[in-house]
Amino acid sequence: MYDIFCAIILGIVEGLTEFLPVSSTGHLILVGDLLGFEGDAATTFKIVIQLGAVMAVLILYWKRYMSMLKDLLAFNFSAKNKLNAIHMIVAMIPALIVYLLFKDFIKMYLFGPAPVLIGLIIGGVLMIVAARVRRRVTAENTDNISYKQAFGIGLFQCLALWPGFSRSGSTISGGLLLGTSQKAAADFTFMISVPVMLGATVLDMYDSREFLTSDDLVLFLIGFVSAFVVAMLAVVTFLNLIKRLKLEWFALYRFVIAALFFLLVM
Template identity: 50%
Template sequence: MEFIELLKAIILGLVEGLTEFAPVSSTGHMIIVDDLWLKSEQFLTEPVANTFKVVIQLGSILAVVIIFKDRFIDLLGMGKHIKVHRRPHLKLTHILVGLLPAVVLGLLFEDYIDEHLFSTSTVLIGLVVGACLMIAADLYSTNYQHKRTLDQITHKQALIIGLIQCFSLWPGFSRSGSTISGGVLLGLNYRAAADFTFIMAVPIMAGASFLSLLSNWKYFTLDVLPFFTAGFISAFLFAYVCIRFFLKIIGRVKLMPFAIYRIVLALAVYVIYF
């Protein structure tokens, strides 16, 4: 395998790592990059290319698991201090309640989504509409003082955030963009909304990725393994750095800069394509 092909894998991993958990839609970016670049690779058939995208997504998921490892240990009841809780705290049931709506709708409409919504034109719609939701959340937050932390989230709030997360089934809308916006609109502070988003994303993304890998294991051949490995490592490293940085700045910059970026990106791609 030539160096230029490994470089492309690293760049694609970079795109995945930087966008998977930022509120800009990694799926939308990967569809755009796929149309512009990935499909041009002669050695990558469509099933192999799709498997590669699953592999690099797992790199991003691993970054979240490492960053929130203490929280996941507590959720699983393995933490030393998880004996008796006398104050509100995030439970595994909050995560399950938040996941349920998207899991159900995703299973019901998976074939329709794959067949009709994975295109550049539908991504542009998702980018713009998702940006409008993020702007609305920011405008709301300027009028209210949000003090509710991650450990103060209620099951009702988790369910509503999960319902709002269903918008992200439309490629380009963004899982983190929808859930962070929903959390802010429900009274969570930005950091709490972001933390809940990232933690909630791991089981649903990991489950879907592993199922996809099981059905596509035959595409892990020696000739593409270096390409897959380079992409996985790249996605993990860039996702780790991006998430750490994002969590530090989200309370200050909020969602508006990301919303503006989404609209500018949609306009730029529209001009290029149409």
């Protein structure tokens, strides 16, 4: 019964934090540590419930994804000032390469409370710097983002492989430093989240396949549904929030959370 309680709580945490620049993985690690929900099965569970959040974004942006898939299958990349599959691919490549090269190191040394707290703080500093550095905006919306900017945002996404940095925090910060508006950076972050998270989750699930047993199926399903429902309710609200609030507010939240968890778990 306690495991079911943990599954619901962690599903809610995943759904609430996945789309904010506060690091959902970091929150899952810290909350899981507080709940005593740890071990190989717990790690696999945290991977599985991310699919619930992925589904929420997929449903929200399905028309854009279908349009890009149609252009990709037709090899139609001639339209100017239009976000297409090439933008998505070049943004995904850097993090994919780094993950494949260092995934064992990342899982062994970075998936713990102390590295997460460090990631929260350094990621918060990056967000403050990105928000205060004044760059000329060349991309007001996602259709104005260049391939060069997409690749640069992909490089910043590599930072998110360190739990605590936050994928959206890293990519939005990168977008601002590379000349996109905060709205364009947030939208692009949401768009690339599906293929990135889906790919990473499938790879992690394959690596953890020995822990995907029928005994834990109900637990995984509860966490998945919890994450999906909460993410569906939160995604539109949080997307508007990210576009309007300055990154400094999210950075402040990260500092406060890091301090609280330092007192609780360290």
